[in-house]
Amino acid sequence: MLFPTGIFALFFAVVFLGHWTLVRVRPSLDRWFLLGANLAFYAFWSVEFCAALIAVGLWTWGVGLISAKGRSRVALWIGVAGTLGWLFYFKYANFFLQEIVARLGFPAPILDVVLPVGISFYCFQAISYMVDVHDGDAEVETNPLNVLVYLTFFPHLAAGPIVRAAHFLPQLRVPPDRYRIPVAMAGILILGGLLKKMVIANELATGIVDPVFRDPTAYGAWDIVLACYGYTIQIFCDFSAYSDMAIGFAALLGFHFPKNFDQPFRAVSLSEFWRRWHISLSTWLRDYLYIRTLGGNRGSEARTRFNLMATMVLGGIWHGANWTFLLWGAIHGAALAVERALGGRARPVGKGAILLRWLITFHVVMLAFVLFRAPDLGTVAALAAGLVDGLPSEAVTWRLAALAALGLAIHFLPPDLRERIEDRLRPLPAPVLGAALGLALLAILLAGPEGVAPFIYFQF
Amino acid sequence: MQQPWLNPPGTEPSRRAPDDFSPATATMPWRGALLALVLVWLILLAGRSEAIVDAAYGLPVLPGTEALIAVAEGWNDALSAIGLPQALKAVREVLATGR
Numbered sequence: 001m002l003f004p005t006g007i008f009a010l011f012f013a014v015v016f017l018g019h020w021t022l023v024r025v026r027p028s029l030d031r032w033f034l035l036g037a038n039l040a041f042y043a044f045w046s047v048e049f050c051a052a053l054i055a056v057g058l059w060t061w062g063v064g065l066i067s068a069k070g071r072s073r074v075a076l077w078i079g080v081a082g083t084l085g086w087l088f089y090f091k092y093a094n095f096f097l098q099e100i101v102a103r104l105g106f107p108a109p110i111l112d113v114v115l116p117v118g119i120s121f122y123c124f125q126a127i128s129y130m131v132d133v134h135d136g137d138a139e140v141e142t143n144p145l146n147v148l149v150y151l152t153f154f155p156h157l158a159a160g161p162i163v164r165a166a167h168f169l170p171q172l173r174v175p176p177d178r179y180r181i182p183v184a185m186a187g188i189l190i191l192g193g194l195l196k197k198m199v200i201a202n203e204l205a206t207g208i209v210d211p212v213f214r215d216p217t218a219y220g221a222w223d224i225v226l227a228c229y230g231y232t233i234q235i236f237c238d239f240s241a242y243s244d245m246a247i248g249f250a251a252l253l254g255f256h257f258p259k260n261f262d263q264p265f266r267a268v269s270l271s272e273f274w275r276r277w278h279i280s281l282s283t284w285l286r287d288y289l290y291i292r293t294l295g296g297n298r299g300s301e302a303r304t305r306f307n308l309m310a311t312m313v314l315g316g317i318w319h320g321a322n323w324t325f326l327l328w329g330a331i332h333g334a335a336l337a338v339e340r341a342l343g344g345r346a347r348p349v350g351k352g353a354i355l356l357r358w359l360i361t362f363h364v365v366m367l368a369f370v371l372f373r374a375p376d377l378g379t380v381a382a383l384a385a386g387l388v389d390g391l392p393s394e395a396v397t398w399r400l401a402a403l404a405a406l407g408l409a410i411h412f413l414p415p416d417l418r419e420r421i422e423d424r425l426r427p428l429p430a431p432v433l434g435a436a437l438g439l440a441l442l443a444i445l446l447a448g449p450e451g452v453a454p455f456i457y458f459q460f
Numbered sequence: 461m462q463q464p465w466l467n468p469p470g471t472e473p474s475r476r477a478p479d480d481f482s483p484a485t486a487t488m489p490w491r492g493a494l495l496a497l498v499l500v501w502l503i504l505l506a507g508r509s510e511a512i513v514d515a516a517y518g519l520p521v522l523p524g525t526e527a528l529i530a531v532a533e534g535w536n537d538a539l540s541a542i543g544l545p546q547a548l549k550a551v552r553e554v555l556a557t558g559r
Contacts, residue, residue, distance in 0.1 A: 006508065006515055013501060020490045171462045180487035182465045183496055185480055203559070251481070252493070256463040262478045279477070399558035418480050430492035434499030441500060442507040446548060447555045 001044040003245045004194055004445075004452050011041065012249065015154075019253055020178055027175040034149050034253075041154035042117070049116040053152055056086065060126040061147040064133040068140035076134045080127055087123040090115050095321030118158040120318065120460050122151050124284055129165040131288060138166040146172050153255070155246040159239070159457040161260040161280035168255070176254025184425040187437040188418050189248035191444065197241035197455070198448030200407045204234040205453055207400045213373055216382040220393030224386045226400060231373045232366040233407035236264065238456045239278070265365070265411040268348060268357040270335045273365060285315050305340065309333035319460050324371045324380070331368040509536040510545050 001008050015037045022030040039050045063079030066072050093111050102108035129147065132138035141147050150168050212219045212227035219227070243260035250257050260280050267273035274282045290296055294307040309330065316329020348357045374380045414420065425433055461467050465485040473479065488496075505512065509532075516532040519525045539545055 006504075006511065009501065009504060013497070016497060017494070020494070024490075167462055176463075177466055178490040180466060181490055181493040182481060182485045182487050183493045184486050185465075187496075189480060207559070247480070251465075252497075254463065256465075256481060259478050259480060397558055415478075419482075419484075422486060426486040430488060430495045431499055434496030435503065437496065438500040438503030442503055442548075445508070446552045449559070 001041055002452050002454065003242070003249070004198055007044075011037075012252075016252060023175045023178050023254075030175065031145050031149050031172060035145065035152065038149065038152035038154045038157060042152065042157060045117045046114075052086075052116065053122065054148065056083065056122060056126055057148040057151045058144055059083070060129055060151065061141065061144040063130050064140050064147070065142070067130065067134045069136050070134060073134070076130055079130045083123050083126050083130075087119060089113070090119055091318075092321045099321075115459070117458050121160045121162055122157065124162050124281075125151055125165070128162070128284060128288065131292070132165055138164070139169065141165075141169055153250070155250040155253075155255075156257060159242045159246075159455055159460075160278075161243050161246065161257055162284050163257050163280070167258065171255050178254070181254060182251050183430075184422050184428075184433060185418065186248040186251040187433070188421055188425075189244045189251070191437065191440050192418070193241035193244035193248065194441065194444045195241075196237035196244070196407070196410075198444055198452070200403050201234045201237035201241065202449055202451075202453050203403055204230040204237075204400065204407070206449060207397070208395055209234055209373070211395065212383075213375070213379060216379060216386045217389075218391075219386060219395060220391040221387045221389075222393035223395040224383050226396050226404065228370050228383070229366060230400065230404045232265075232369045233404045235369060235372075235456055236261070237407050242455045242457065263411040263413075263415060265362055265408060266358070267361050268354055269361055270332065270339050270364065273361060274332075274336075281315075285311055289314060301341075305337040308336045308340070312336065319372070322375075323377060324374050327377075328368050328372040331364065331371070335364050505535070506539060506544060507548055509539045512536065 001011060015034075018033050018037070019030060022033050039053070042050050042053060059079065059082060063075055063082075067075040067079065090113055093113055097108040097111065129138065129150070133140045141150075146169055149172055150163075150165060153163075153168070156163055208223065208227050209231045212223055213231070216224060240261035247257045247259070258280065260278060262276040262279065264273055264276035267276055290307055290311040294310060295303070296307060297304040299307075310333070312333030313326060313329040316325045316327070316332070319325040319328075348354050370383065371380060374383070425436070428436065464471075464473065464479060464481040464483055465487050467483040469483045471483045473482070513529075513532045513536045516525075516529045519528065536545065
């Protein structure tokens with residue numbers, strides 16, 4: 001079930017009414033209702049995987065109980081290994097069989113493995129819960145229902161953001177305040193997300209990115225250039241849209257998720273980019289992989305650079321078993337290490353220096369995204385060859401170029417723009433606010449192409 | 461509270477991280493929220509009446525499907541009589557300029 005669809009609008013209407021009614025009349029039943037809603041949301045993709053989702057939730061809860069406050073490190077390791085094993089089976093079983101077992105000369109059947117939607121996100125949350133409870137950074141949860149609602153909560157289930165237990169579980173322990181719902185800000189986030197997804201991301205995808213990456217040899221240099229820039233804008237508008245909408249829908253139900261994207265393309269260094277891009281994953285990788293597992297920057301400078309590279313390469317491979325993802329991570333790891341060596345994390349002084357650093361940062365990110373999007377290295381080579389083969393560029397239109405420019409321009413709007421819009425909406429009575437949000441929603445739906453493409457990060 | 465909008469004005473954020481929500485975020489009671497969302501849904505129902513008919517045609521054949529299709533068609537016919545779908549179609553064509 002995708003957010004920008006009629007069936008989700010119907011689903012959310014039922015959940016909104018049921019949730020707030022239960023908060024008012026029978027708060028003890030509300031978490032059961034939310035769990036049912038979460039599973040119904042997930043069942044639209046796969047009924048079978050709902051059982052697996054519950055199993056992972058109960059596993060997480062049980063490991064948390066056994067290992068809480070440093071009681072059992074062995075239980076924690078078994079818990080984390082079991083969760084990672086579950087994730088690895090779905091993501092890498094076939095790659096392992098075909099690329100390693102088969103090459104060693106052993107029989108290697110191709111498994112019919114379907115990747116469950118959102119598996120990475122709920123597994124990462126499960127791991128963070130187990131580790132945080134063991135280390136005393138989060139309270140152990142004795143009620144399995146709360147852990148299940150936390151892991152399966154439908155706004156973040158399919159593509160994040162990754163919400164930490166210490167942030168979410170306290171919100172479940174007390175009923176949300178039915179007298180204070182942040183409707184205007186939630187509406188701004190949802191509409192902003194819809195605008196990015198429906199108008200910018202979908203049109204860039206269908207108009208230039210997908211056709212060019214499918215067959216680069218049929219396109220001219222300017223088509224390829226726009227497709228490469230366009231994908232960078234598309235993936236931001238697609239992924240940040242999902243996060244914004246997830247945050248907005250959660251807020252309408254009285255729950256808070258942290259911000260996941262903070263105008264990432266205005267960064268003037270790679271380290272700043274990663275503080276602004278997919279914040280919940282980059283902080284997850286920093287806390288659980290870079291610092292806890294690899295030791296962070298507590299060792300020698302060489303060791304720190306290795307840790308940076310290892311974190312980014314593993315972050316790349318997490319996206320899938322493909323050389324292109326590995327190289328995407330390696331480019332970011334190498335760039336971060338070079339930046340650290342050159343002292344590039346300090347903010348540049350002077351407009352010229354800022355512009356130069358912004359150009360370098362943006363283009364490293366953009367070129368790495370070309371690898372990320374390409375299905376294989378042959379496609380990357382074909383894209384590079386297409387830049388000089390002299391074919392006419394017939395797919396570029398002013399509309400597509402303007403959409404790409406718009407997707408970049410929104411990074412340079414005032415960071416507090418949403419608060420400013422909210423201030424304008426604040427005096428409106430509820431019916432007028434509803435009408436304003438409804439008309440804006442309709443305008444966005446009219447401006448975008450018909451149909452809704454799945455969100456890019458559903459595949460991870 | 462973890463929800464910034466539930467904290468008293470002036471409360472320092474617990475996490476030094478960017479956030480769209482703050483103690484100054486405007487809130488309303490659930491009845492007001494419900495009223496606002498009902499209006500959003502009504503506007504959607506009016507603006508997407510043709511898509512609703514298409515969705516109804518795609519429903520599996522079950523008891524009640526015929527009635528749903530009839531309601532969707534009736535709703536769309538009523539709106540067509542006042543020219544709303546046609547007007548929105550014209551707006552969509554204008555917005556599709558250059559596509």
